[in-house]
Each structure stands twice: as structure tokens, then as C-alpha cells.
Amino acid sequence: MASSAAWLTSLALFLLAFPCAMAKKTYIVQMKEQSIPGSFSTSWDWYSANLQSLASGASDLLYVYSDAFHGYAASLEPDQAEALRSSDAVLGVYEDVMYHLHTTRTPSFLKVEDEFGLWPGTGNHSKKADQPFHEVIIGLLDTGVWPEAKSFDDLGLPEVPTRWKGHCVSGPDFSPSLCNKKLIGAYYFAKGYIKALDGNMTEVQTPRDHEGHGTHTSSTAAGSPVANANLLGHARGVAQGMAPHARVASYKVCWEQGCMDSDILAAMDQAIRDGVDVISLSLGGADGSYYETSIAIGAFSAMEKGIFVSASAGNEGPQLGTLSNGAPWIMTVGASTLDRKFPAYALLGNKMRFTGESLYGGHGMGNKLVGLVYNAGNASRPSNLCMPGTLDPRVVRGKVVLCDRGENARVEKGEVVRDAGGVGMILVNTAENGGEELLADPHRIPTAHIGAKAGNVIRQYARTDRNPTALVTTGTQAFNVRPTPVVAAFSSRGPYFQSMQILKPDVIGPGVNILAAWPDNLTTTESNILKRTATFNIISGTSMSCPHISGVAALLKAAHPDWSTSAIKSALMTTAYVHDNTRKPITDSATGGPSSPFAHGAGHIDPRKALSPGLVYDLTADDYIAFVCSLNYTVQQVQRVVRRTNVTCSTKLSNPGQLNYPSFSVVFGPNKTVVRYAREVTNVGDAGSVYRVAVQAPSTVAVRVRPTRLVFGKVGEKQRYSVTFVARNKTDTALGGSITWRNRQHRVRSPVAFLWAQQ
Structure with a gap:
């Protein structure tokens, strides 16, 4: 040497x-x-x-x-x-670099109340008696954990798996004895964060969660059942995570100002070494090429060791191309709504009534209309956003204030109205900010959050009526809301520009108004103005949808311990659905129209169907290496992604879209009107299965699949097929379709997104 x-x-x-x-x-x-x-x-x-x-x-x-x-x-x-x-x-x-967080009803909504009968004592009907049971450990990289939360109770859990190599570390306010058979690991990583602040970190260095985000995501993924969970009386019921018998390991990497790359990588390093089965990342940002993105590199190493990695897509929607964490070996998760809402109503003096949402739980305004004001400030400082210091108490006192969404926190707007003497607020979206998306917040004055289309009508009334009046009231929690699910406006969209030939996000899951555990000493809102605490909180974001998928992946891992991470991903994607509970295409809350594959990916997860997908698109580390080699990187840049210095890229895909992925992203260009892809599917259903293809495509594209029939003689058998896409007409709109292999038992659906590149 x-x-x-x-x-x-x-x-x-x-x-x-x-x-x-x-x-x-x-x-x-x-x-x-x-x-x-x-x-x-x-x-x-x-x-x-x-x-x-x-x-x-x-x-x-x-x-x-x-x-x-x-x-x-x-x-x-x-x-x-x-x-x-x-x-x-x-x-x-x-x-x-610094990353940021992407921040009771979901088990029944997703139909996983009994965890598929996969765990001992839950009525096992899905696993053969001689099939080994696999204890699953979920590692969450977030803001830490509040160990006293009832969601981390370990009653009835067996001893910690002997393969677990991790432990719980001490902090000034955290003792390792707080861990148990549910919370089996707790760490913190702050060295990079401290350096970024030039050593001026004032926060307590501890595994304990002082933000709330990590406790919320951890309990969403694997929280134990808690009876009578609620927030201020709302969403009352039994709260439990997706995989309540799974173990939780907490890796605190995020602090008040963000999450540093170096700390995230250290936590991923530790989680792999400890022996987790799933890594859940509700954070992101600053995505660059794969070879310079530590999350992508760390996730590649995890995938090689059989660890499933899911990550939030981000909250930068509805603009296209805003997505984070888009590496194909990561499951990228967008956000959608539940079939539950917390209704609030705005009644105007002209008899028009609009339905919105709110978590206000006080005495209300009564039943008498009062004056409605908009832009209730002075001309030198616009007040339509209800920013602090912009409202004139002489104009606002005793009235309902109309506030536009944007700039400051939604709850803060209500506090600004309250401080100025207002008795109610109508919070309205704009087309650019929120669209038709409605979010429930725990306001201290009667509030109705209204969509953009209705907001335009209310603004017009407030501007033109000589004596505008309004009354804000709240209703009771409603279930079986239609339509559901709907893509959240904030959910980040593809395409993912590092590899546009891979459709992202992969799936959507519940991420709007999610109830989960919360530190009992923290305010329940993003605004510190409202000093209201609770043991559960309702918040929204792709941060909330990601742990739903992490927990469901843990269930599939328990059911199929021999499946690869790509097989689990494939099962979740090809069984996802793209029609809501009105049997219409899933809509986009930003526009009110049908959502595109770049918003919903393969669709909304259906955990029970994913348990038995029929066919899967499987991938190995070598397949992913061939994909990375096709991205026009240098050999050294490829080596940086895959951590193998002997890689020469002698084998690479002719096109990144040739990766054996469960979805298709077809990119046409001025000189590229024909795209050909090949795929291979593996039979994980019954022996002697026959599948026939069904194609859905827009009129602007011709699609041909060969062969049109796949025959599988035995379980584990693989069959290949090819697809040719021909552009008939150019369009500036991102369009979608699907290729579905089906028989009597299964529908194996691969979404197809069509995009026309400018060059």
C-alpha cells in the first residue's frame, strides 16, 4: 500500500x-x-x-x-x-446540504384493521401454518419520538427479535429505560447540524421529539391501538398504525431548522447496521443527480440488503416537476384525502351557503349573521392575506373576516382575525394556492376553509354587496365522503427530471387531516401563537402519507419474507386503484378535474389486493446498476451511486425506461415518435395461470403489446413482453393510460404516462 x-x-x-x-x-x-x-x-x-x-x-x-x-x-x-x-x-x-420535513380513520379506510390476519393472535387466514413468521422493524428518520405516548405501549408484544442489533441512547431528557418491546431503538444525529449553525445549537441533543413530526409519523406507521383517541373531540375512535405489531426504531435527524445530509446519511448507516426491515423518510429536498444525493446513495445500499425504503414526494404541488426522492429503488409517496371530513359552513346574506372544513370546537357565533369584511386594513399594507399587523380593529371588530390563503400559516390568520376583534373567519384558497384542497385546522374562532371556486364567489359578494353579511358554523364529523380519494393540491408532482423515463410518484396514500400521536407538551398547530396541547394531533402532508405506505410495506414483508423490495413495491403499485368511491377517475384538488399519472402515480394503494398481486415486476441490484449506467454518467459517477468501484458499465440499458419497472413513462420528442420498452413479470399467484392484456391509451398514441397472452405453468416462472408506443399527434398536455394483465383472480395494472419533451 x-x-x-x-x-x-x-x-x-x-x-x-x-x-x-x-x-x-x-x-x-x-x-x-x-x-x-x-x-x-x-x-x-x-x-x-x-x-x-x-x-x-x-x-x-x-x-x-x-x-x-x-x-x-x-x-x-x-x-x-x-x-x-x-x-x-x-x-x-x-x-x-439541509433537507426539510414534508409535513383513526386510515386503518379502516385502507381495510387493514386486522393486519390481514398476518400476526399471531389476529385470526391468521393468509399464511400457511408452516410458513415462518417474520417480525418486522420499521426505522423512521425524523424529529425523534415521544416514548410516553400510548401509541408506543408494548402490551402483548413478544420479546425483541434477537437479530436486532440496535439500542437506545441517552439524552438529558431521555433514558434508555423508556424504550420497550415496541420502541426498540432511539438515536439522535446532530453533528452536521451543529456545524451548519457554527456551533450555536441551542436545542437539547436527545432522541426525544420536541417538534411532534416524528412521533406522528412513527405512530402512523406502527402505533399500538389507543382507544378514544381524538383532537379536541374530533376524529374520536381507536387510533392505530398500519402495522401495530411491528417494532419502531427512531433515528432523530431533523431539528428546528432542518435536517442535514451528513446526519441523515449517518442515521441510514446506523439503521442498516441495526437490522431494520423498512426505512421511512418523511423529508427531502435539494435533489440533484443520483451520484450527489446522499439519500439516493444510502437507499441503494439499503435496497441491496433487502431493506424497503419509502420516502415522501414533497409538498411543493401542484406544479409539475417538484418531486423529491425519485430514485427508482425508493418508493416515492404522494398524498391524498380520506373518506372523512370535518365540515364547516359559510352562510352569506344573499342566502348562498358554502361547505368547507375546520376543527373549531368552541361555542360558535350563534345563528345571527354579522358584517363580512375583506381587505380590512389600510391602503398602504394589503390585508387580504390577514398577515400580522395588517387588519384594522376598527373595521374588523364584531365581524367575519374573509382571508386569502398564502404566505403565513392558516391558523395564524385566525389568530390575527381574533386579535383584531373578529368573531369568525372564512379562509379561501386561490387557484394558485390550494385550488379546491380543504384542510382542517384547530382554530380558536369559528372558521370555514373554502375552495378557490367558491372563494371567487364570496370575494365578489364581499366587494359588490352594499351590506355584506355572513355566518360561520361547524358541523359534526362526516364519513363516506364523496368523492374520495382526491389528490392533495400540495402533493408534489412528477416528472422527476433526473430520470423522466421512470414515472414518479409511485403511489398516493392518506396524507390529509391525519390523526396520530403527539407530544403532550407541544402546541398542536404550526403556529406557536396558539398554545393548545393534546396527546393526538391532526396534520397534513406527504410526511403523513409516507408512513402509511411504510407500515403497509411492513405487513407485506411479514406476509412474504422471501419477496425482494422491488416485488413489494410492484405489488403495491400494480394493485393500486385510480377510480374514487363514485367510480370516476381520481380527481386533483388543485383543479377539480381528473388527476394525471404525474400526480397519482400508479394510483391509491389497496393493501389487501397487494397481499396477492398475481404477478410482480422484480429487480436486482444489477438491474438498477444497468439503469444508472444508462443515465449518461461517467463510470466514476456511477460508482458513487452504487458503491462498487469495479463497475465498468459494460452492461447498461439502451434507455432508462427499459428498467423492469411496474409503470411506464413514455417521453416523445421532435425526432422521437416511437418508443419501445420490454418488461418481465414473475408469477407469484397460482400455477397454471393465464393472463390476457388490456390496453388503455389516449387517441394521440397507438400502443401495441406482444404477446397479448401470458401463460405460467408454475409459481416463480417468468415471462417477457414488449410494448411499442407510437405518437400520432403532439400535445402539450401530460396524458395517461395503462397496460393491464388480467385473469379471473387478478388485475395487474401498470400505469403509463405520456410526455412530449421540448427538445
């Missing part, structure tokens, strides 16, 4: 020649694993010596990664980082 020693010496001399005036930043350094010199017994020793030689000091070494990544995170000056990039032993150097 003389060459490695020479590298250290020459690099040290080179770096010492640089002036050291520039401020240090945290960098993630990816190393070639086989380059460790023989004189060092561990990677930590080598990296420490490396930093010492840079005149930087071993104390600047924050993390050493081994399972999710080969390398380390360290505090370096920019010139030192640049020098590392030129080293033969270094695959890549990335500046640490």
Missing part, C-alpha cells in the same frame, strides 16, 4: 500550501473501499490520519460511514475539499 501512503503525504503538502482564511464547511467524502492502506486497521483510523495530515485535525471528523456509504463527513475548508476531489482514492466530495 505504498501508493496510498504516498497519496497521504503529497496531499498533505499540497493542502498546506493553501492559505487557511476561508471558513470551514461540512463535506461528505466518498472513498474507494479497497484503498484503505494496510497500516490502518479501521476506516476510522485512516480517515483520522488523513485529516491530521491536512492540518485540519481529527476532531473535525464528524462521522465515518460503512453500511450506507463508504467514507466520512468532516469539517473542511473549500480548498481542502477541492484537493480531495482530485485524489485517486476519493470517489466524490459533496457539500453538506
Whole structure:
């Protein structure tokens, strides 16, 4: 290893020649694993010596990664980082970036109240008596956990699986003894965050959740049943997670200002080492090429070890191309509504009545209409958004205030109205902000959140009537709401520009007005103005939809421990549905019209059907490597993604869309009007199965599938088919269709998205 020693010496001399005036930043350094010199017994020793030689000091070494990544995170000056990039032993150097959170009814809505009968004592009808039972562990990377929440009670759970290698760490307000047979792991990772704040972190370094987000997502995925759960009397019932018999491991990576790349990677490294079965990430942002996105790299390592990774798509909708976490080895999850709402009503003086939503639970306004005001401030400062300090109490006092959604928190608007003397609020969306999406918030004054179309009518009335009046009232919780599900306006949309030939998001799941556990010392709103606490909270976001899918994936893992992560993903995607409970195509709350595949992916998950999908689209790590090789990356960039320095890309796909994925994204261009893809399906249903194809496509595209009939003699048998897509006419609209293989028992549906590129 003389060459490695020479590298250290020459690099040290080179770096010492640089002036050291520039401020240090945290960098993630990816190393070639086989380059460790023989004189060092561990990677930590080598990296420490490396930093010492840079005149930087071993104390600047924050993390050493081994399972999710080969390398380390360290505090370096920019010139030192640049020098590392030129080293033969270094695959890549990335500046640490900050990510952000994507922030009782769902078990019955998804029909998983009995967990499919998969767990001991739940009436097992789905598993053969001699089939091994697989205990499932879900690792959640979030804001930590509130261990005292009843959702983490371990009553009736067997002992912790012996394969579990993790533990619970101490904090100033957290004892390892707080963990139990439900909450089996609790960590915190803050070294990168502390460096990002120049050492000025004032938060308590602890696994305990002081934000609420992590407790909410953890209990959604795997919370134990809790009777009489509610928020201020709303959504009362038994609350439980998707997989209430699964174990929870909490990895705190997010703090008040965000979540650092280096900390996330350290947590993924730990989770893989601990032995989790599922990793759930309700966070994201700053997506770049796969080779410079640590979540994508860490998730690839997890996939290789059989760990299912699900992640939220983001809350940047409804604009196209806003999606995060779009690597094909990650299940990317969008958000949709439930069949439950919390109705509120706005009655106008002209007898018009509009239905919205609200979690207001007070005494109300009575039954008398009062004055309605809009833009109730002064001309020098617009007041339509009801920002702090913009409302004139002389105009507002005793009246209902009409407020536009946007800029500040929805609950804060209500507090601004209340502080100015208003007795009620009508919160209305705009076409650009929310569309027809309705969110229920715990306001302290009677409030009705109204969609954009009705909002336009109410604005017109407030502007033109000589004496506009209104009354805001609230109703009781309603079930079996129609239509349901509806894609949430905030849910981020594809295409995912790193690989437009892969349709993203993969699926949608419940993410609007979700009830789950909450720290009992925290306010229940995003605004600290409202000091109201509870043990459960109702919040919305793709952060909420992601753990639903994580929990359901855990159930499938328990039912089919021999399935690969791609088989589980395929089962969830090909059995998803795209029609609501009125039997019409799922709508988009941003527009009120049908949603596109770039909004709903394969559709809304159907856990019971996913248990027996009939056919699956399976993938191996080598398949994903061939996909990465098709992205016009250099060989070294590919090696950075897949952590294999012997990869040469001698085998690669002719087109990224040739990946054996359960969906299709067909990108036409000015000189590309014909696209051909091939797929392979594996029979996980009955022996002697015959499937016939059914194609749905817009009139602007011709689709031909060969063969049109697939015959499977035995379980595990594989069959291939090809699809040719021909563009007949160009359109600027993203369109959808499907290719479905069906027999009497199964419908194996693959969505197809059509897109016309500009160049």
C-alpha cells in the first residue's frame, strides 16, 4: 500500500500550501473501499490520519460511514475539499446540504384493521401454518419520538427479535429505560447540524421529539391501538398504525431548522447496521443527480440488503416537476384525502351557503349573521392575506373576516382575525394556492376553509354587496365522503427530471387531516401563537402519507419474507386503484378535474389486493446498476451511486425506461415518435395461470403489446413482453393510460404516462 501512503503525504503538502482564511464547511467524502492502506486497521483510523495530515485535525471528523456509504463527513475548508476531489482514492466530495420535513380513520379506510390476519393472535387466514413468521422493524428518520405516548405501549408484544442489533441512547431528557418491546431503538444525529449553525445549537441533543413530526409519523406507521383517541373531540375512535405489531426504531435527524445530509446519511448507516426491515423518510429536498444525493446513495445500499425504503414526494404541488426522492429503488409517496371530513359552513346574506372544513370546537357565533369584511386594513399594507399587523380593529371588530390563503400559516390568520376583534373567519384558497384542497385546522374562532371556486364567489359578494353579511358554523364529523380519494393540491408532482423515463410518484396514500400521536407538551398547530396541547394531533402532508405506505410495506414483508423490495413495491403499485368511491377517475384538488399519472402515480394503494398481486415486476441490484449506467454518467459517477468501484458499465440499458419497472413513462420528442420498452413479470399467484392484456391509451398514441397472452405453468416462472408506443399527434398536455394483465383472480395494472419533451 505504498501508493496510498504516498497519496497521504503529497496531499498533505499540497493542502498546506493553501492559505487557511476561508471558513470551514461540512463535506461528505466518498472513498474507494479497497484503498484503505494496510497500516490502518479501521476506516476510522485512516480517515483520522488523513485529516491530521491536512492540518485540519481529527476532531473535525464528524462521522465515518460503512453500511450506507463508504467514507466520512468532516469539517473542511473549500480548498481542502477541492484537493480531495482530485485524489485517486476519493470517489466524490459533496457539500453538506439541509433537507426539510414534508409535513383513526386510515386503518379502516385502507381495510387493514386486522393486519390481514398476518400476526399471531389476529385470526391468521393468509399464511400457511408452516410458513415462518417474520417480525418486522420499521426505522423512521425524523424529529425523534415521544416514548410516553400510548401509541408506543408494548402490551402483548413478544420479546425483541434477537437479530436486532440496535439500542437506545441517552439524552438529558431521555433514558434508555423508556424504550420497550415496541420502541426498540432511539438515536439522535446532530453533528452536521451543529456545524451548519457554527456551533450555536441551542436545542437539547436527545432522541426525544420536541417538534411532534416524528412521533406522528412513527405512530402512523406502527402505533399500538389507543382507544378514544381524538383532537379536541374530533376524529374520536381507536387510533392505530398500519402495522401495530411491528417494532419502531427512531433515528432523530431533523431539528428546528432542518435536517442535514451528513446526519441523515449517518442515521441510514446506523439503521442498516441495526437490522431494520423498512426505512421511512418523511423529508427531502435539494435533489440533484443520483451520484450527489446522499439519500439516493444510502437507499441503494439499503435496497441491496433487502431493506424497503419509502420516502415522501414533497409538498411543493401542484406544479409539475417538484418531486423529491425519485430514485427508482425508493418508493416515492404522494398524498391524498380520506373518506372523512370535518365540515364547516359559510352562510352569506344573499342566502348562498358554502361547505368547507375546520376543527373549531368552541361555542360558535350563534345563528345571527354579522358584517363580512375583506381587505380590512389600510391602503398602504394589503390585508387580504390577514398577515400580522395588517387588519384594522376598527373595521374588523364584531365581524367575519374573509382571508386569502398564502404566505403565513392558516391558523395564524385566525389568530390575527381574533386579535383584531373578529368573531369568525372564512379562509379561501386561490387557484394558485390550494385550488379546491380543504384542510382542517384547530382554530380558536369559528372558521370555514373554502375552495378557490367558491372563494371567487364570496370575494365578489364581499366587494359588490352594499351590506355584506355572513355566518360561520361547524358541523359534526362526516364519513363516506364523496368523492374520495382526491389528490392533495400540495402533493408534489412528477416528472422527476433526473430520470423522466421512470414515472414518479409511485403511489398516493392518506396524507390529509391525519390523526396520530403527539407530544403532550407541544402546541398542536404550526403556529406557536396558539398554545393548545393534546396527546393526538391532526396534520397534513406527504410526511403523513409516507408512513402509511411504510407500515403497509411492513405487513407485506411479514406476509412474504422471501419477496425482494422491488416485488413489494410492484405489488403495491400494480394493485393500486385510480377510480374514487363514485367510480370516476381520481380527481386533483388543485383543479377539480381528473388527476394525471404525474400526480397519482400508479394510483391509491389497496393493501389487501397487494397481499396477492398475481404477478410482480422484480429487480436486482444489477438491474438498477444497468439503469444508472444508462443515465449518461461517467463510470466514476456511477460508482458513487452504487458503491462498487469495479463497475465498468459494460452492461447498461439502451434507455432508462427499459428498467423492469411496474409503470411506464413514455417521453416523445421532435425526432422521437416511437418508443419501445420490454418488461418481465414473475408469477407469484397460482400455477397454471393465464393472463390476457388490456390496453388503455389516449387517441394521440397507438400502443401495441406482444404477446397479448401470458401463460405460467408454475409459481416463480417468468415471462417477457414488449410494448411499442407510437405518437400520432403532439400535445402539450401530460396524458395517461395503462397496460393491464388480467385473469379471473387478478388485475395487474401498470400505469403509463405520456410526455412530449421540448427538445
